[in-house]
Amino acid sequence: MSAELVRGQNHPLPGNRLEIRVSAGTPVVAAVTLGDEQGRVAADGDASAQPGEGWLAHPGAPRLPGVEVPRQAAADHRLALDLGALPDTVHRVHVLLALPADCPDGPAVFGAAPAPHLTVTTPDGAEAAGFTITGLSAETALLAVELYRRQGTWKVRAVGQGYEGGLSALLADQGAARPAATARLIDQAVARAQSRSVDGPADTGAAASADRTADPAAASGTVSDAAAPDAAGVDYRHPRRGAAPPPPLPPPPAPPAPVAGDASGWTMEERLHNQIWGMFEDLTRSVAAYRSAEDFAASRYEQELDRLLADPRTRGGPEADAARDQAQLKQMALVDQARAVLDRDLAQLTAEAEVVEPALPPPFAGWDNPCWHAYQVPAERPLAVRLGSLNLPEAPELRIPLLARLPLERGLWVDAAEDRRLALDTAVAIAARLLASHPAGGFALSALDPAGSGAAALAPLHTGGALALPPATMGAAGVSEVLNRLTERVDLLQMAMRGGAADALPPGFDTAEQLLIVNEFPYGFDDRAVNQLRYLADEGPAAGVHLLLVADREDAAAYGPVLDPLWRSMLRLTPLPSDHLADPWVGHAWTYEPSPVPTGSQVLAQVLRQLAAAGPAEQGRPFP
Structure with a gap:
């Protein structure tokens, strides 16, 4: 069953081989960047290398290991991904969309174009997740979706982040060393592809089919998906001929059992630190997606009521009551669906917290953690120290350690x-x-x-x-x-x-x-x-x-x-729980709880x- 995502929401992927289908209603440029755990792309350190080489797939260089993108700007795209073929250093895959720099007939900003829609599918066309990017205005480039690795499995997250400064601003935000030069390279590649394009009859026959097979990335943006007829002129694969439907989407693989220290880092302390911040980020975005879904459901309910009140025929009577009940049921169904996704994420994070908390060293642990009874004076300063815990109203039982880097800033x-x-x-x-x-x-x-x-x-x-x-x-x-x-x-x-x-x-x-x-x-x-x-x-x-x-x-x-x-x-x-701290991503009001010494405990005196x-x-x- 396909999930329709809202901004910030994530969804597990059914496998490593995927397609991302883009429908924009106007010609757009599609590209993919490869990033580390923080989403930062590789630096352009070699002055002799082309900007973006090795971490960016775009129309001028459409292939990277595990990635293939279209060669032209088009209203519809298909991007091919094989997550299993990505280098081990890649933890995030970002799908970018941009309006062509030289397109006099097209819209100047995304706010003047139809809302782009992206669908993640398996190679046989079974849909896994979809996302419509709404609320755009003066943006000319978008970070549409993000595929990220979490505890050995891949997920997709709906992002929809727009940039008025175009591809240059987007790439700079991802840490590219030469964002302006890279953006110009993409614009030039798109312009060259447009100059080679000519209007003419659609390709027919085996030759056209072979061309599409040889270059699926080019075909995705410029050639119809309809199958070519055979030599006798009979198209046995035409949809109206009763083609067999694609097989049902297999259930997503069960997440692996959480492991303490399952993050990047040279030492166990560094891995635990990064894992805790990964849990904090996941909880932030999961709750943001749920709240966004609640707001969307309420907004749609209000719009349906407004339409009912605007029409004199539907303002009162049994039909009006039935319509209002139906609108309310739709709202409740959307909220229930969003809550089910949030509960799934919370269950996974809770299981992870249950294995991470007992494994924490004293600087990261609460005073009630048994590790303090085996405390030894450290030989060097740790990476961070715990100041308390954080939680959100949607999951008050799930507490994330609040770590402050040392030395204190x-x-x-x-x-x-x-x-x-x-x-x-x-x-x-x-x-x-x-x-x-x-x-x-x-x-x-x-x-x-x-x-x-x-x-x-x-x-x-x-x-x-x-x-x-x-x-x-x-x-x-x-x-x-x-x-x-x-x-x-x-x-x-x-x-x-x-x-x-x-x-x-x-x-x-x-x-x-x-x-x-x-x-x-x-x-x-x-x-x-x-x-x-x-x-x-x-x-x-x-x-x-x-x-x-x-x-x-x-x-x-x-x-x-x-x-x-x-x-x-x-x-x-x-000293008492208070919701006064905000995260740097979406500004949630987090409830801070201090980490006191348990009443009657001698652990503080023992440590001193x-x-x-x-x-x-x-x-x-x-x-x-």
Whole structure:
């Protein structure tokens, strides 16, 4: 059964050998790019090579291993794919459509042309999935669909991303080194193919049939699919002669059992990191497709009601009621179909999460993961660290780890508006996790608690040796001493890095990464201290100085807009679940959940003891 996709929706493919049929209603150019796991194409590093060589199939170079595209611009196309013949480095196949650059009789933009429709079929014509690209306006090039490899199987995703800048902008977005030159190459190839085309009678006889067999890509765009008659003039394969229907589409293969670390990478840590982000991307797009399908069903229902109300004959009476019921049933059927697809994707992702979560190393794992009981101080810094988990309303039970790359590129702010003590407990758990993810002596903590309200929550860090000095409780003087020390550190490191003289640092200079925990901000901060904190937020990460604020933004309202850049520069976290984070693709409101230490657990104290035993505490001491 064929699935009609909407933007963002994916569907499993029935096999490796496929055709993609394009019906555009106006001449378009079809091309295919081959990309890595991130969708980036191969770089044009060889200056002697043609632009796009090896990763782009287009009318001037229509064949790549496993790919064949038409040679001309046409209203209808057939693209041939053999996914099993692709190089192992190819993980994504993108189908591109563009309006010819020199076509005076054709539309100038896709918004003035019929909506393009793409159908993925098996070689015998059995349809697997279809996609109509709607809502276009000033675009002249499209990334129509994407075929991607996920856990050893291939899927198709409806994309429909338009580019007003044409093929050059599209190729640049995919990472092509010479997008403008490549786009010109395609335009020239299309122009040459058009100049060779002449209008004349359709090909007949065995010669024409042989030509089409020899060059199926050319035939797909320019020659009718009708079979040629035999020598006696009888066309035994004419559709009206009762040709046998194609065999039914076989059911898609069952997805393989998920495996932890089933992603690209040189190490298991890197593979797990990439797998987690692949799960995050899959969940993002699956939910986006479901929401899009819901919106489409509701829109179509409203349109049908509008048509009923516009006609006086159908505004009332039994026929009108029946028509409205029928429209509502159609809407429910579309939503049910979309939900079935989402449930299928969620089941696969849930199964994957169940094998990935137990396999995570401590930096990626929650505090309740048994791996922390076998914790050893690492010899080097990991790729990332876990800050909590993310989920969406459609699948609240499916939680994706929120990983932050190390070293941190921005500060962290734990919002204390709802629960100040719980916010500081969350900050302590994050600080301990960062400390435990670095080698001994490679990460140091300092804390500011001018009011002394956080003494109990910060006590585990102090008694465990992570804070060699107790949090400053001397009001503005204590705040000033710590901020002066860290500001001086940033200044020294910046001068050394800019001058290329890292060996000119003072003898015994502590090169460990620094994390400053600030509780109850801005209590105890004067104007100078606020400016220093803003400086550390802006310049500190590049010099290895990071901020972890525990604050209620409303408490800083007296400063007006002065502190707005500070809040915007930091990643906001919350001690209670909150849907304030958005993904970079479609902007879903993700629910963030912190990763607290389980109540009554001694795992935090155990980890801090191991860190203290691994080397002397360097945290909190002044520069020599």
